[in-house]
Amino acid sequence: MNRAAGLICLAAAAVLAGCGREPVRTVVIPPAQVEVAQAPAPAAAVPAPQAPSSPPTAQMGAAPALAAPRFDGDPGDLEGARFLVARSLMVPVAGIPPAALHDTYEQGRGSRTHEAIDIAAPAGTPVVAVDNGRIAKLFTSKPGGLTIYLFDADGRLAYYYAHLDAYAPGLKEGMEVQRGTLLGTVGSTGNADPKVPHLHFAVFKLGPQRNWWQGDPVNPYPALRLAAPAEVVASR
Numbered sequence: 213m214n215r216a217a218g219l220i221c222l223a224a225a226a227v228l229a230g231c232g233r234e235p236v237r238t239v240v241i242p243p244a245q246v247e248v249a250q251a252p253a254p255a256a257a258v259p260a261p262q263a264p265s266s267p268p269t270a271q272m273g274a275a276p277a278l279a280a281p282r283f284d285g286d287p288g289d290l291e292g293a294r295f296l297v298a299r300s301l302m303v304p305v306a307g308i309p310p311a312a313l314h315d316t317y318e319q320g321r322g323s324r325t326h327e328a329i330d331i332a333a334p335a336g337t338p339v340v341a342v343d344n345g346r347i348a349k350l351f352t353s354k355p356g357g358l359t360i361y362l363f364d365a366d367g368r369l370a371y372y373y374a375h376l377d378a379y380a381p382g383l384k385e386g387m388e389v390q391r392g393t394l395l396g397t398v399g400s401t402g403n404a405d406p407k408v409p410h411l412h413f414a415v416f417k418l419g420p421q422r423n424w425w426q427g428d429p430v431n432p433y434p435a436l437r438l439a440a441p442a443e444v445v446a447s448r
């Protein structure tokens with residue numbers, strides 16, 4: 213592992229330590245439960261993140277080298293995972309290559325699991341729309357801080373952004389956005405550790421009523437590993 217990758221892993225470990233116990237696995241996701249305050253876990257309890265540069269097929273011998281890393285984790289809701297992998301996504305945080313992401317979906321304590329991915333970045337780093345869609349809700353909650361619920365263009369998936377420092381100027385509910393539209397900036401609002409600003413990013417498969425507070429969690433990690441690096445586009 214090179215030094216830069218080590219620093220990224222250290223940052224990820226720090227995020228994990230401050231963010232290990234968050235949402236509840238449940239069909240209904242009240243905003244107040246999306247992140248739950250907790251005492252930081254000791255760093256030693258955090259599993260070492262996988263080195264992103266390790267080729268997953270190296271020990272498989274005859275297996276062909278694939279661009280997509282093998283994924284053995286929990287995909288979350290299977291139908292939602294199929295919807296998600298069919299989307300053409302962009303990493304939600306500027307300056308973060310897909311290979312630097314770590315799967316923190318299954319991290320947790322006791323019966324609670326994270327069901328989201330944490331992406332560490334300096335406060336003020338641009339956060340963009342991962343997909344084309346519509347701003348369904350701008351919501352401030354005690355645990356999540358400044359949050360955004362973005363629905364995909366088909367109204368089947370919700371993308372959830374939390375701990376934002378600020379919304380992009382002019383961002384409004386009902387607004388159509390495209391992949392790469394600036395939504396806000398990374399921060400540590402809500403219950404995030406101010407010393408470790410990060411984006412808490414989750415995906416839900418929406419129910420038939422398309423309520424922004426209801427959904428089945430989907431692991432965003434496999435799709436984000438295939439996503440394009442963030443690039444801010446001008447709004448239409």
Ligand SMILES: [Zn+2]
Nearest residue numbers: 231328330412
């Ligand atoms: Zn989180």
